[in-house]
Amino acid sequence: MPTVNKQEQRPDPEAILGKLDKAARGKLTVFLGAAAGVGKTYSMLEAAHERLSNGSDVVIGWVETHGRQETERLAAGLPKISAKIFAYRGKELAEMDIDAIITRKPELVLVDELAHTNVPGSRHVRRFQDVEELIDAGINVYTTLNIQHIESLNDMVAQITGVVVRETVPDHIIEEADNVQLIDMPPEDLIKRLKEGKVYVPGQAERALKNFFRPGNINALREMSLRFTASRVDKQLSEYMREHQIDGPWPAAGRIMVCVSASPFSAQLIRVARRLAAGQQAEWLAVHVETARRFPVGDAERDRVARNMRLAEELGAQILSSTADNLAEEILEIARSRNVTAIVIGKPRHGRVREFLYGSVVDKLIRNGSGINVCVIQAKKEKAPGGSIATANVGERANWSHYVLSLLMVAAVTLFNWVLHGRIELVNVALIYQLPVAFSAFWWGRWPAYFSAVCSVLLFDLLFVPPIFTFTVDDVRYVWSFLSFLVVAFVIGGRTELLRYEATAARVREKSTRALYDFSREIVAVIDLDTIVRKLAGQAADALGRRVVVLLPDANGSLAVWAERDPGSGELLSDMSQDNKVPLADSAEAAVAVWSYEHRQVAGRSTETLPAAQYLYLPLNTRESTVGVLGIRIVEKLITHEQRRLMNAWAGLAAIAIERVKLTEEARQAALLAESDRLRSALFNSVSHELRTPMATIIGSSSTLLEAEDVYSAAERRSLIETIKEGAARINLILLNLLDTARLESGMLQLKYDWCDIEDIIGTALRQLADQTKGRPLNVKISDDVPLLRGDCVLLVQVLVNLLDNAIKYSPRGTGIEIKVGSGSDSLQVSVVDHGAGISEADLPRIFDKFFRIQRRTGNVPGTGLGLSICKGLVEAHGGKIWAENAAGGGAVISFTLPLGNNQAILQPESE
The missing domain is CATH 3.30.565.10 (Histidine kinase-like ATPase, C-terminal domain)
Structure with missing residues (x-):
């Protein structure tokens, strides 16, 4: 009988905490269908009517009836939140009003078409983000979704139907749903509904029947939806067995790594890796290795890398970026350090000549990756989505002055060789011509170096190889010399620029690391919030090369601008005086910053939440609260993973520093409170003891005077009165000291x-x-x-x-x-x-x-x-x-x- 490891049967503490956190959120129910028209919305409305009859507070946030009478009758019987109107390109378009729903806070809200893309100007780009916000607000959500809109299945749907679905939903949304109800219908019934006009209008229905809604397509989509639902049920069963410590065949969890590049095929590789990881219940990570073989990277390539890495992150992958000269060695090094069991990589589409010159990365991985499975995927051509804009400060633009200077260097070397002609050998002349090639590569890059090499060969042939002043070559051996010269020059130029590129990249990384280190070192002993914020704004702006604004809550709890600075500027753009913080203006940018602060989520430029903003807003999150917002001005539409990671590092360090100041202030207040309590106790004990004697003296002397006034002589009565006076003076002195002590302690003197x-x-x-x-x-x-x-x-x-x-x-x-x-x-x-x-x-x-x-x-x-x-x-x-x-x-x-x-x-x- 096999031995069961009790440690493996113990409940995962992280999973328990996750369930406790999830208990405070709303519940998500997804009505999943194989295609449009199977009755998802109708089933959702029926379920909502049942909840309404049981006394639940149910409202419609957004429902698309598509003119279907049965659906419209069901929707008419439910309360509805009015839509929000947006002006877009001269038209008024309606969208779901999230704020109205959160203010109303019903028990259940219906949100149709989870994969819908919102109207530009909405808070979120995608409707599933609206649903996430509603769930975070504690509201239960019913929603609908077709199987072709699940991101990891997108390329499979395109292969089956020939239609590329642009509106997709990340897999984690469906995986984290509390309930998924499969709505199924036989293909014959669905086609009949199409012909009857119950799904689309007649003209649109005819086109759908000829293209998407063919029986084979519908059956394939039905199978995908059934398999997806069965996989979810199997996962729930596995979790149940683990929670209840039920013995079973527990598969050893592997780890899958997908190689991401700027290729349009990487998106397909990411989805394949996601499906493999889901099937094996394994962790997976997406790795992008930037090499210096092809540089500078263009705008389109940089945008694709950022888009592919974001896709992998949305699908639940761990993101990792690296820089190396040897791509295959770096991939294997990362795989071994991360205990990867399988690598997913695309099949090369370039010719054999390039493989002969540079080698095949796939062959190197298979040959050297002992113990690691290599999955080579044949990717199909995929259109890259349009609409991207050029990124800022990427690559190097052509500078004709570099070519002119290269030509001048070649001319100077030619003059030098001509003067010494006859006293040096031709081989030395050729070696001297390598100097402008090397210097051009080092100073200006490889293309000026290649230009210098060609000019050098031409001048060498024209002026020094017999017959001179012609490009004719009598000795064929010089032809091989020319070819050797060009090859050496091209190698020198390329390798020199490679070193230059690596040195530049190293300087950038060193600058970023040094800036973070300097900031952390400078603020380690600083407890003044203004000083920390001022240093944060200045050093972050210089390190990131962008305008930075730091927003912190004021005394009323509202966000205010505490510091704002441009890179390289020694002057702050905002007043930093303690009593004159700049209030946050009532604008679209302010709304994005407030939303990021209240929801503890990244928002703004280069995100899918309020992307029309000019700034990327990073909440300064600590374990228990959000202490502020770091705003970074973003020019480009997309930023790379490396840039996002550096920005997150600044935000994390800033949050720690600001939280430390607040904790220090709270500790000081607690110490003052403790000291005040100690002072109060000491005062009470001391005063109660010191007042007892003079009070007793005053009471005794005054009682004696009142009760036996005629018994005592005038001298004795005077003595008693003086005793009363001395006691009163003693009490007065004690009270004065107490008042002075209180005034000194409070700082009100x-x-x-x-x-x-x-x-x-x-x-x-x-x-x-x-x-x-x-x-x-x-x-x-x-x-x-x-x-x-x-x-x-x-x-x-x-x-x-x-x-x-x-x-x-x-x-x-x-x-x-x-x-x-x-x-x-x-x-x-x-x-x-x-x-x-x-x-x-x-x-x-x-x-x-x-x-x-x-x-x-x-x-x-x-x-x-x-x-x-x-x-x-x-x-x-x-x-x-x-x-x-x-x-x-x-x-x-x-x-x-x-x-x-x-x-x-x-x-x-x-x-x-």
């Missing part, structure tokens, strides 16, 4: 500047502490040359009150307190000296911390630990500094300085 006399400030502070300083010698020393200073007089009084109160609390009763004031050239210094125990070295660095209090052996000193921290904040707000030290004779000295001459420049006074 506003200094009211005025001219202050330090003597008045000291006098006011001493008057406020008159009761506490009774019995203490006070020594105030003020220098004679102390000038006035500008500051907030009230807050400076508060500083001095806190310093004196601290000196009183931490020095024995009866000891003196000194206040010293002196001035220097640019500052004024105030010191408060007590004669207490001083401050230990361990406590000196923490003396100005909030809630820090020095513990004494004789008992705890009353206070909240906020006085000195408030002094520090107020002094620093004035542009000064404060410090503490121990006095030489014992005690502590707390000093602070305030600027004199330039203090008004540090914080401007409020306007009067």
Whole structure:
């Protein structure tokens, strides 16, 4: 009995997460038919009526009745969303209104003809994209589709019917559908319906019967639809067996690789690879290897490569691009590194002469690809779709000055050889003529080099090969010399340009990589969003060679332009000030950017979603949200996969950088909140303890006065009143400190500047502490040359009150307190000296911390630990500094300085 690997039977976590994500989306039901007229729309409407009778909210988003009375009667019995009118080429055309459906948000919406191409100007190019948006919005969709519109079957349908179907739907749309209902009808019945005019109008029906709707075609299409449905059922059965750990013959999954080029036949190869991968339930990838054998690549070829790679991506392939000199070796290297089991490649259509000169890629793959199956497909001619436009900055245009300069070099070499003629051998003359060939190839490309080679041979024959001044050659050996010269020149020119091309490509790749690296390195320690966005716009524009705009949500959640820059420009096109972001204009471009931001999908130029835009909009997606949009100006209609990959790299790096800033800000806010909570708790604990004693004193003294007023003498009553006053003063000081702390922590402290006399400030502070300083010698020393200073007089009084109160609390009763004031050239210094125990070295660095209090052996000193921290904040707000030290004779000295001459420049006074 074979051993079952339990690891293979375990459910795939990614599949489970995918099902959870899919549960939040709408359900898609596809009514699939072999051809038009089999009754797909009719069956869809019948099913919708059944859902409506069961109480479901059903509406018609879009239904094509084609004038069929039975279909029109069924459609008339269902609610309908009005169509949206578009003006196109002087006509008004109707299309499905997606926004109205999403706003209405029914439980089920009917959308006919899934493969339909929308009117230009619609949000999406194709209707299946509209359906995807509806499903993402949580709306269930019923839709119809013919088998010939499935992308991977497109070439098979063309081979059977002779008709190339242009409107196709990617296979993944059908594969991800929740339900596929096959609507079938025998060919005889379908032909009868055609003849009765129930499918097309009479004239169109007659043409259809002669061309597409022949019995053989219908049977072949029926077989394709049945096979497709059976394959889907088999896949569902396999998934069921895997989910429920049912033993069965599990085939080993292979991996298929298709080689994509600029050939029009590549689209057929891609579809063949897709069908092979689906049949083998294997992964597959599409690879495009760019070689330097044929360059520069033209506009048409570049467009075809981009179109073919997009087709492969739509069909579910993993996309890969590479650059190499040897095509066959690079394909095999990629196949081995990706564990590919089969390579799909087209059969060459060129002649045997070219194979003899360059070798056959197919033969090399078969000969060297040991262990890898090579599937060679005979492709048929396929018309390339029109409508493409020239891409920007591709290839090199003919520059006649290069040919003129090449000719001048040949002329200079000819003059040099003519001067030395007779002193050098003819073979040396021929070698010297190779110089303009090599230089032309290196500087200007192969065609100027080939031109130089031909001119060199002609001049060599005319001026140096006997008989001279004629093109006649007496010695036939010179003919072989000419041929050898041309072959060598052509090889040198071609290989030199090849090196030049590879060097240019390497410089481009190195520039792109370096730009990404420099940007990531520069922003690694930056947490300022404006700086990051400014660097992103500048470096991305230079690296991509295109205008770049960065759109981020403002305080209201609406997109705004944070930066916009052209390549090579040192100036930003948009204001980057924090409070003056450029609002997003209400335009078509703005609508595309907002759509990309809200739906987390790429949109705009070179896509099939709102392609009329001038910019390609890439959402800056993170794992959980979208932090903004990167807009890139696109001139060409299609961009290559390599360009798209580089743009995605910039978008991904930008999203990470912006998310890091936002997370840093959130962490800072969380830290501030935690600090605020800690401060609140500390304040509550400290205040509740410190207020208890003076409040108890006030309550006790006032109760004594009220209850036994006649018992106590006047002196005793005065003593009780003074006790109440001291308690109230203590409470007032505590409350002032709390208010000042809150103002400092919140950043709301506003200094009211005025001219202050330090003597008045000291006098006011001493008057406020008159009761506490009774019995203490006070020594105030003020220098004679102390000038006035500008500051907030009230807050400076508060500083001095806190310093004196601290000196009183931490020095024995009866000891003196000194206040010293002196001035220097640019500052004024105030010191408060007590004669207490001083401050230990361990406590000196923490003396100005909030809630820090020095513990004494004789008992705890009353206070909240906020006085000195408030002094520090107020002094620093004035542009000064404060410090503490121990006095030489014992005690502590707390000093602070305030600027004199330039203090008004540090914080401007409020306007009067």
